[in-house]
Amino acid sequence: MQGYLGIDVGSVSTNFIVLDDVNNNIKSSLYLRTNGQPIEAIQEGMDVVSNELGNGFKILGAGVTGSGRQLAGAIVGADAIKNEITAHAVAALTMVPDVRTILEIGGQDSKIILLRDGVVTDFAMNSVCAAGTGSFLDQQAARLKTPIEEFGELAIRSQSQVRIAGRCTVFAESDMIHKQQMGYSREDIIWGLCEALVRNYLNNVGKGKEILSTVVFQGGVAANKGIKQAFETVLETKVIVPEYYDVMGAIGAALLAKEEVALTGSTKFKGFDVMQETFLCKSFDCSGCSNNCEIIVISMGKEIVGRWGGRCDKWELS
Secondary structure (H helix, E strand, C coil): CEEEEEEEECCCEEEEEEEECCCCCEEEEEEEECCCCHHHHHHHHHHHHHHHHCCCCEEEEEEEECCCHHHHHHHHCCCEECCHHHHHHHHHHHHCCCCCEEEEECCCCEEEEEEECCEEEEEEEECCCHHHCHHHHHHHHHHHCCCHHHHHHHHCCCCCCCCCCCCCHHHHHHHHHHHHHCCCCHHHHHHHHHHHHHHHHHHHCCCCCCCCCCEEEECHHHHCHHHHHHHHHHHCCCEECCCCHHHHHHHHHHHHHHHHHHHHCCCCCCCHHHHHCCEEEEEEECCCCCCCCEEEEEEECCEEEEEECCCCCCCCCC
């Protein structure tokens, strides 16, 4: 057995996927909380995936994406280091070939990707305001003393419309308390929160975008049936949630690694033994020009395995 490894390192989660080399079937899938420790999350995930695959499985190549892609690439020896837009688009096109709009909402950021004839034509991201992301729902779930895992089921049971301000988490919380005092049920309030998140997303991330079917919804928040239903209500179209909605970035990274290895004929993957190594990350300011770039350096023992952050290639490893 052999295949390709994909890793998506984000601020909230670090996701792993292994695809077989013949049909791109998923042989291993893992979703971990990053918990502010991306190196530890990568090593833990590599350990879990290695044990799940067993000694007889060979990794032919590795790809990484997400906000921590440079770090992950240096640690595992990635063949493909790609941004989230590219990785999510490749994964969605593989799962739903006729996709034309990708709605992606994670814990700390969200994005929209428009595709026409299989090519990305436009995209937008929101990584500043939390009101259009999963953390918005997490905060309100805590206020309502309701597990976030139950939000979707409760939302679709709503019997009455209730509008909650969703432009800001502070306003939403204040408005939600007001609606509770007015006597609205918990189901109605949760549905209102789902609609608020969707409104915020479409008014900010999706502003000015032509959202056409087929629409694919991915990212961790896609598990929430209430958000999916709210999108379908507002957009007046069916919204598809792929089976592996929460690890689509990792799937895209694995597929991109497969393409890269096919071109080069070899892999840079260091193997699963990296989970036993000690990595150190530090930085320094380059004074070579007026840009004063912050250069990030990651070392494995005494060996420097990665450097990035400059606007030129002065510090990049050959």
